[in-house]
Amino acid sequence: MTKITKEELEKVVSFQDKLYKVTTDIGILEAQKHALLHDLAVVNKDTEDYKKVLEDKYGSININLEDGTYTEIKKDE
16 A cells, blocks of 8 residues: 655645634634624614613604713604
8 A cells, every 4th residue: 555655644634634623713703703693683672672762751862972961853844
């Protein structure tokens, strides 16, 4: 049986190990991305729900996020 050299085999195995690690890392990152996108959707929904609470209390307003003051949004009549 004919074989490649030990050094060549080590290099091929090294490439395969690196490929496995990179693809595993990509899988981990994709799972993290999925979880973060879920978190983003939850925050967006919570934000929209709370906007409705504030709108029921104050009407249509723009809020200054630095000091909490607000101005009414004038609707075109």
